[in-house]
Amino acid sequence: MQTIFFKNQPRIVATGTIAGPKECAGIVGKYVDKTLDDDTFGESTYEKAECKMLTFAARQAIKNGGGSEKETDMFISGDLLNQIISASFTARDFDFPFIGVYGACSTLAEAYALAATFIDGGYAKKIVAATGSHFSSAERQYRYPLELGNTRPPQSQWTVTGAGGAFIADTGSPIAITSATFGKVVDFGITDVNNMGAAMAPAACDTILTHLRDTGRKPTDYDLILTGDLGALGSRIVKDLTWEKGVDMQSNHVDCGEIIYKVIEDEFQGGSGAGCSAVVFNSYIYDKLKNRELNRVLLCATGALLSTVSSGQGESIPCICHAVSIENV
């Protein structure tokens, strides 16, 4: 059994979100706590801006949840930058323990699942879990210097500039994390680093099928099966892959990457990055959970666990998907 059930149902008391101007022109604009006019956020480097966004999201989640930093037990976080510096430097501002995690764009679900485990088991009472990403820091780390003005291939996605997190506690909201399915690493041999959606879709399929099997649930038991950032193409692939296994999630599957941008033009397949599900889930989707427009969501954040070195050495892309079941209880 790969799925962990949380009998004490840890609560997502509140969320905190921030996003860049391009992101806020889309669906999340109305729901984020802060919209940036300028993606440098007043900092001298994109990396510092990314870190400042993450700090903002974490602090805002605590604040929106009526918590205080003094009473927060832990910060669980990670990001896309080498050595997860955004998370580590954010943690430096906090006077409570830090658990650094890495799951590329699956980080949000990994952090939420760990937070729920700590709280469910009585090891902690209040945890802030958050992640984020920045288009410009990701581009220059993973791809090319922005100044080169490289052409983007049509299967590529656009790293989201934004951060989001949640204040998770033992009580304080009807929105609970009821179970978590930590994913296995799945590698279908895809080596095209511009085609992350196709690489990650099999991992999403594996975790979703495992979750449904372990919980005895059908896709329709969820109002929404929300994948992290497969993008438009990856979203179609995961629907096909699950369909082939006899699981129909055509009608209630949405991908954060596919819906975040207003018009998919430069972004081609949509958004990606750890900030993608962090912003979409914690603003737009969390609002629908609060309003009970949605009552049961399976958040499946997907991550491509490559590096420029592994790709340079000819390796394919290992991928992972962690799922957390989030429900009004």
Add this chain to the structure above:
Amino acid sequence: MQTIFFKNQPRIVATGTIAGPKECAGIVGKYVDKTLDDDTFGESTYEKAECKMLTFAARQAIKNGGGSEKETDMFISGDLLNQIISASFTARDFDFPFIGVYGACSTLAEAYALAATFIDGGYAKKIVAATGSHFSSAERQYRYPLELGNTRPPQSQWTVTGAGGAFIADTGSPIAITSATFGKVVDFGITDVNNMGAAMAPAACDTILTHLRDTGRKPTDYDLILTGDLGALGSRIVKDLTWEKGVDMQSNHVDCGEIIYKVIEDEFQGGSGAGCSAVVFNSYIYDKLKNRELNRVLLCATGALLSTVSSGQGESIPCICHAVSIENV
């Protein structure tokens, strides 16, 4: 209270270790499961060699513990490489869930503390947790290409080529993880990336003092307070810092980095890297726990949470130390 107590006392059933020729010339040589004659381990790149060592250590831990991969519930791991590719690519070989963590050289204790939490809470029964590092992959990622033949400053440490891990379960050994203290990020403003020991010592001090306060223990309640990889200088600093706070650990503190190499010459302050405490604890120290030459060890793995980008942007080095109490019960 920063310390978590494990009432069900998860057990370190067995360990698995591997190290390079330079490391095996020292104290750990007699105790590791495998000594490499050649630090490429038959691979075409140092990164692939690092990954192969980690895979070996994880598999060997399961095997030494009489476990099977089929019955293992989780792999918790991380490493020093960008996007923790050694851990992710190792996880690709396993048909069970992966939790990727990052804590630089504190990774071993972070992974053990998480594994103990999962097992203590009944969320998993058998977990393999491991980490490692490789001198040559770390040098070229963090410092200079080896081919440059750069001079090393006297306060520098030598990244350990090796990997180690443990098979942690709910039963099966008298050696238990009884508590864990997750650390806060501490930054004393040190910017010299060649002086990690000095940067990390305050974090080690903070976690050790917190652990002793939370548990009501004195340093002498431990047979050994084992820090991760402060090196010779860092070890002296942590003894001084704790002494200033009225805590005397002069007589029972040892640092893995200080003891791993036979003669500290090229390595100056000793060993470092996630593999340092992974190899020393899981071979030499674990053997002493098994033989009951040691009965109570506080493993305090320390990590410097910098990246080449953060240093290049003028940032100081945020550090962390996670501690786990390991006892014959």
